[in-house]
Amino acid sequence: xxxxxxxxxxxxxxxxxxxxxxxxxxxxxxxxxxxxxxxxxxxxxxxxxxxxxxxxxxxxxxxxxxxxxxxxxxxxxxxxxxxxxxxxxxxxxxxxxxxxxxxxxxxxxxxxxxxxxxxxxxxxxxxxxxxxxx
Numbered sequence: 001x002x003x004x005x006x007x008x009x010x011x012x013x014x015x016x017x018x019x020x021x022x023x024x025x026x027x028x029x030x031x032x033x034x035x036x037x038x039x040x041x042x043x044x045x046x047x048x049x050x051x052x053x054x055x056x057x058x059x060x061x062x063x064x065x066x067x068x069x070x071x072x073x074x075x076x077x078x079x080x081x082x083x084x085x086x087x088x089x090x091x092x093x094x095x096x097x098x099x100x101x102x103x104x105x106x107x108x109x110x111x112x113x114x115x116x117x118x119x120x121x122x123x124x125x126x127x128x129x130x131x132x133x134x
Contacts, residue, residue: 004110027054031051048095052085055085066125077125
């Protein structure tokens with residue numbers, strides 16, 4: 001069962017960005033499946049690493065685009081990116097330390113962040129600046 005599902009509200013209308021966002025949601029869902037299977041902690045930890053790397057790369061690309069276009073809301077947008085990365089690191093630390101994660105808690109935290117970030121920061125950025133670089 002997928003943890004996150006693509007929602008129309010996540011769409012920016014820019015195919016490349018929407019594709020990257022769908023890939024990130026897919027990666028989160030694969031991580032979630034790995035965590036639920038409890039087959040291998042090292043495998044789940046590797047997925048966390050992949051998730052952080054994928055999200056960090058996507059954010060770096062967006063932030064470079066914002067700097068190049070002198071986007072006035074870069075500080076707020078970047079701060080929201082940092083909040084998600086911190087939250088994922090906290091979830092990863094809890095998992096590694098064996099504190100366990102409630103599936104509903106993980107879903108709620110990530111879904112709330114994605115919904116809020118896509119609806120506000122990403123949609124505003126793409127309305128203001130247009131196409132996203134590949």
